[in-house]
Amino acid sequence: MRYELYYWPDIQGRGEFVRLALEEAGADYVDVVRGRGGVAKLQRLMRRGDHPAFAPPFLKAGRMMVAQTAAILLYLGEREGLAPRAAAQRLWVHQLQLTIADMVAEVHDTHHPIASSLYYEDQRREAARRSRHFVAERVPKFLGYFENILRRPYLAGRSVSYADLSLFQMMAGLDYAFPRSAKRWRRKFVRCAALAERVADRPRIAAYLASDRRIPFNTMGIFRHYPELDGN
Amino acid sequence: MRYELYYWPDIQGRGEFVRLALEEAGADYVDVVRGRGGVAKLQRLMRRGDHPAFAPPFLKAGRMMVAQTAAILLYLGEREGLAPRAAAQRLWVHQLQLTIADMVAEVHDTHHPIASSLYYEDQRREAARRSRHFVAERVPKFLGYFENILRRPYLAGRSVSYADLSLFQMMAGLDYAFPRSAKRWRRKFVRCAALAERVADRPRIAAYLASDRRIPFNTMGIFRHYPELDGN
Numbered sequence: 236m237r238y239e240l241y242y243w244p245d246i247q248g249r250g251e252f253v254r255l256a257l258e259e260a261g262a263d264y265v266d267v268v269r270g271r272g273g274v275a276k277l278q279r280l281m282r283r284g285d286h287p288a289f290a291p292p293f294l295k296a297g298r299m300m301v302a303q304t305a306a307i308l309l310y311l312g313e314r315e316g317l318a319p320r321a322a323a324q325r326l327w328v329h330q331l332q333l334t335i336a337d338m339v340a341e342v343h344d345t346h347h348p349i350a351s352s353l354y355y356e357d358q359r360r361e362a363a364r365r366s367r368h369f370v371a372e373r374v375p376k377f378l379g380y381f382e383n384i385l386r387r388p389y390l391a392g393r394s395v396s397y398a399d400l401s402l403f404q405m406m407a408g409l410d411y412a413f414p415r416s417a418k419r420w421r422r423k424f425v426r427c428a429a430l431a432e433r434v435a436d437r438p439r440i441a442a443y444l445a446s447d448r449r450i451p452f453n454t455m456g457i458f459r460h461y462p463e464l465d466g467n
Numbered sequence: 468m469r470y471e472l473y474y475w476p477d478i479q480g481r482g483e484f485v486r487l488a489l490e491e492a493g494a495d496y497v498d499v500v501r502g503r504g505g506v507a508k509l510q511r512l513m514r515r516g517d518h519p520a521f522a523p524p525f526l527k528a529g530r531m532m533v534a535q536t537a538a539i540l541l542y543l544g545e546r547e548g549l550a551p552r553a554a555a556q557r558l559w560v561h562q563l564q565l566t567i568a569d570m571v572a573e574v575h576d577t578h579h580p581i582a583s584s585l586y587y588e589d590q591r592r593e594a595a596r597r598s599r600h601f602v603a604e605r606v607p608k609f610l611g612y613f614e615n616i617l618r619r620p621y622l623a624g625r626s627v628s629y630a631d632l633s634l635f636q637m638m639a640g641l642d643y644a645f646p647r648s649a650k651r652w653r654r655k656f657v658r659c660a661a662l663a664e665r666v667a668d669r670p671r672i673a674a675y676l677a678s679d680r681r682i683p684f685n686t687m688g689i690f691r692h693y694p695e696l697d698g699n
Contacts, residue, residue, distance in 0.1 A: 281479050282615070286559050289566045294600050300554055303565040305537075310558055323531055326542055327518050334521045340572060348593065350600035361580065361593050368582035380521050383514070432503040 238264035241277045242292040245448075246431045247404075248454035249304045249339065250292040255400040256308055258443040260315035266448070272343035304334045308397040317397045330393050331398040333383075335405060342408065343457045345369045345464055355454075355461070362464060370416050370466035374409065378424040385426040388433060395437065402427065408458030416466045470496035473509045474524040478688035479636075479681075481536045481571065482524040487632040488540055490675040492547035498680070537564045539630040549629045560623050563616075563630040567637060570609045574640065575689045577601045577696055587686075587693070598696035602648050606641065610656040617658040620665055627669065634659065634668035640690030648698045 238257060242250030245336045253351075257264045263443045268277050268291075270336040281288045288302030294310070301307050311327050312318030343351075348365040349358040380400060386392060407425060410417045434440055443449055452458055470489060474482025489496045499522075500509050511534075513520045526542070533539050541561055544550030550557045556559030575583075580597040581590040613634060618624060621631045637660060642649045653660040666672055675681055684690055 276674070286562070287612075287616060289569075289609070301558055303562045305563040306565055307560055309561070311562070326533055326538055329532060330538040333538055337521075337572070344576070344580075348576075349597050350604070352600060352604055361596070364593070365581050367582060372582065372584055374505060377521070384519060384643045412526075449638070 236297055237269050239263055240264055240292060241267050241280065244268045244273060247452065248456050249450045251404055252304050252401045253292050253294060253307050255404060255440065256311050256315065256317055256397045259395065259437065260311065260317055260398055261439055262315055305329065305336050308332055312397045317395070318329055319391055319396065325454050328398045331390055332401060335398065335401045337379040338405060340432065340458060341369060341373055346459050346461060366464035367466070370413060374420060378420055378427050382424045382426050385430060395434070399430060399434055403431045406431035408452070411452040412458040412460050413465045468529055470494055471499050472496055473512065473528040476500045476505060477682065479684065480688050483636055484536050484633045485524050485526060485539050486544050487636060487672065488547065488549055488629045491627065491632055491669065491671050492543065492549055493671055494547055496555055506551070509640060520530045523636050537561065537568050551623055551628065556623055559630045560630045563622055564633060567614070567630065567633045570637060571689060573601060573605055574644070578691050578693060594696060599698065602645060602698035606652060611653055612657050614656045614658050617662060627666070631662060631666055635663045638663035640684065643684040644690040644692050645697045
């Protein structure tokens with residue numbers, strides 16, 4: 236069975252956390268919206284059926300459709316061997332994913348602290364103010380938490396999980412969006428930095444990152460590089 | 468086995484979504500932090516053990532400890548009969564819970580759009596701006612979604628789930644925080660309003676709401692009543 240991933244075609248966004256899991260699993264999948272007529276298909280499907288999605292990404296697996304990044308990963312993790320078998324450990328990985336999801340939402344709000352429906356240019360002053368707190372307080376709090384729980388080699392022990400892939404994506408995104416601050420964070424949160432490298436070196440992830448399936452970071456996604464938001 | 472819930476003692480906050488589930492289940496639980504010395508115990512436990520919490524609430528169940536509201540509910544839902552038995556339906560309820568969690572985070576940011584570490588008074592102007600968008604665009608988008616999927620009597624069909632309890636809490640919180648706008652929303656999103664009443668009338672929930680275990684809404688929690696944020 237071929238998975239169908241539905242997400243906006245020109246950004247990594249939240250879809251990237253799902254793409255990384257599908258790639259690491261070596262799953263058979265198609266990134267539907269990157270093909271012709273894809274956006275129309277996404278919009279048509281999104282509100283249909285028994286389980287409509289509030290927002291992309293969503294995943295179709297046969298007749299099943301699931302949305303919400305963390306719920307998609309909960310599903311894929313179990314099916315594709317990207318989560319521990321024991322229920323308590325599987326819940327722990329999910330808990331970590333939800334904390335990463337909270338951090339992702341805060342990253343988004345650094346450039347959109349007022350409304351997603353406004354341009355960045357219409358909320359620049361508020362973005363600068365929010366970003367100062369994000370860079371100085373929030374990133375150290377989040378990364379400090381992950382640093383503290385990281386046991387080598389992976390978050391939940393010996394095997395890679397979808398939460399490791401997501402933490403890699405977070406570190407990569409911070410590197411792109413906040414390059415000046417990220418240098419400091421990599422020095423301070425060495426286990427997080429090492430985990431990100433370990434994930435990037437996994438053969439399937441390395442192949443994916445070198446392929447044109449990996450959409451480059453850009454200033455339309457969640458991680459955006461606006462130098463004025465990158466602290467001092 | 469008695470569950471131990473750990474959350475801040477003076478607010479409903481995110482802990483309330485867990486309290487509602489424990490109450491509806493008739494579970495044996497103790498709200499640890501509302502007792503003497505509770506905050507110190509919370510802070511001591513939070514960062515300990517194999518599965519530390521990034522933030523409250525967290526739940527102890529014997530030797531197990533789980534944090535992140537949606538993960539706690541995933542766990543309780545299965546154990547306490549507040550989620551469907553079939554895996555696909557259980558995932559659907561979780562997906563809905565994650566959408567409610569996104570909405571809860573947006574409610575919080577109406578009064579704290581810049582930083583949680585600042586007082587409301589230090590971000591009033593930004594709060595007014597963000598709230599205008601929240602009231603005019605975001606609430607209708609979220610409630611419109613739930614209105615569309617609501618099948619009587621409950622979100623996932625005939626049996627109540629933790630997502631129903633959470634949607635009740637959302638409607639109650641909106642009533643408190645945005646009373647003027649909420650009147651309009653209840654008229655427009657009649658199924659959401661009816662669901663909230665149906666949940667409030669469930670015997671265990673009704674008994675809980677009438678008890679002193681239910682902390683009143685106040686301007687320290689997630690739902691805060693600041694008349695200047697309540698639209699026109």
